[in-house]
Amino acid sequence: MAAKLASYFDQASSIGDFQAKMKLALLTKMNSAQAASADDSPENIALFETAMKSIRDEFGT
Amino acid sequence: MHFFTSHSIRARLYRGIGGILVLLAASSALGIALLHGLSSNESTLANKAQPYLADLSTMAVAAKGAANDERGYLMTADPTFLDEIKTKRDAVVYPTLADAAKIYPASSAETKAIKDIVSGYTTWAKARNAELKLYASNHKGAIDLALGANRDLRKAYEASIDSATAIADADVKSSDSSFISTSKTATWVLVGFLAFAMVVGIGFAVRLARSVSARLSKLTAVADKLSVGDVDGLEVDVAGEDELGKLADSMRGVVAAFQEMYASVSKKAA
Numbered sequence: 498m499a500a501k502l503a504s505y506f507d508q509a510s511s512i513g514d515f516q517a518k519m520k521l522a523l524l525t526k527m528n529s530a531q532a533a534s535a536d537d538s539p540e541n542i543a544l545f546e547t548a549m550k551s552i553r554d555e556f557g558t
Numbered sequence: 559m560h561f562f563t564s565h566s567i568r569a570r571l572y573r574g575i576g577g578i579l580v581l582l583a584a585s586s587a588l589g590i591a592l593l594h595g596l597s598s599n600e601s602t603l604a605n606k607a608q609p610y611l612a613d614l615s616t617m618a619v620a621a622k623g624a625a626n627d628e629r630g631y632l633m634t635a636d637p638t639f640l641d642e643i644k645t646k647r648d649a650v651v652y653p654t655l656a657d658a659a660k661i662y663p664a665s666s667a668e669t670k671a672i673k674d675i676v677s678g679y680t681t682w683a684k685a686r687n688a689e690l691k692l693y694a695s696n697h698k699g700a701i702d703l704a705l706g707a708n709r710d711l712r713k714a715y716e717a718s719i720d721s722a723t724a725i726a727d728a729d730v731k732s733s734d735s736s737f738i739s740t741s742k743t744a745t746w747v748l749v750g751f752l753a754f755a756m757v758v759g760i761g762f763a764v765r766l767a768r769s770v771s772a773r774l775s776k777l778t779a780v781a782d783k784l785s786v787g788d789v790d791g792l793e794v795d796v797a798g799e800d801e802l803g804k805l806a807d808s809m810r811g812v813v814a815a816f817q818e819m820y821a822s823v824s825k826k827a828a
Binding site: 506515518519520521522523524525526527528529530531 | 807810811812813814815817818819821822
């Protein structure tokens with residue numbers, strides 16, 4: 498169970514709602530269900546962090 | 559170096575087609591080299607053995623004519639025979655032998671054989687001229703010479719003509735057998751090279767086609783499902799570091815985004 502990865506989708510939702518979640522899925526190539534079942538490995542976390550940075554930049558927060 | 563290590567389809571195509579072209583170029587170069595060998599064989603026949611034999615034949619006919627004229631004079635005392643010996647026989651024999659001596663290198667067996675003929679014929683011709691001169695004053699003595707010592711001299715140069723002809727015949731046979739052997743080798747080498755190029759080409763084409771078409775049909779199936787919104791449980795099961803692998807990676811993101819969109823919409827609807 499990857500609670501941390503799944504939480505990125507909540508963060509994305511709070512930043513840009515539906516669009517940001519889609520962008521996060523697009524960049525990480527995982528949807529929220531897949532993120533919830535994936536490992537919270539350092540690589541995955543790094544991937545999501547990079548994607549979140551891109552989303553924050555795009556949505557201006 | 560990137561070109562030789564790249565996994566991209568383009569680089570693989572270039573490498574495969576380039577490899578086949580290199581093989582074909584190598585087989586063409588080999589073919590040209592073998593043809594050169596065949597042409598060299600033919601050239602030896604056309605420029606050496608055949609003219610040499612032709613000169614020997616011309617010379618032998620003229621020498622035989624000289625011997626006939628010698629007998630004709632001894633039988634009839636007709637001076638026309640003496641003129642013929644001078645103008646039609648000796649005048650042909652010596653220049654023809656001189657031509658034949660230029661065909662092969664001076665140190666060759668063929669040229670040495672010609673020198674033997676020249677020496678033998680010259681010796682016989684001198685003895686023959688003396689014999690014909692003697693005929694005016696001593697018929698019997700001249701005929702004895704013609705049937706005795708001078709006949710032996712004639713037989714000697716005729717034997718040297720046979721030796722020279724045997725050498726030239728051996729050259730022709732050797733050249734002929736070399737031609738056949740080179741031609742067989744050339745055929746097999748070229749067939750082998752072309753067969754190898756074909757096997758490599760077919761192997762390359764089949765491998766590339768399998769690799770590309772199998773993954774392309776998987777990606778097409780994913781795109782078909784995406785196009786009708788059938789994204790539930792959809793996965794992009796295509797790997798690779800080439801263009802198709804990259805396309806699959808991008809499609810993974812698109813599928814995930816679609817799945818996320820559908821999940822969000824479903825959640826909102828519920």
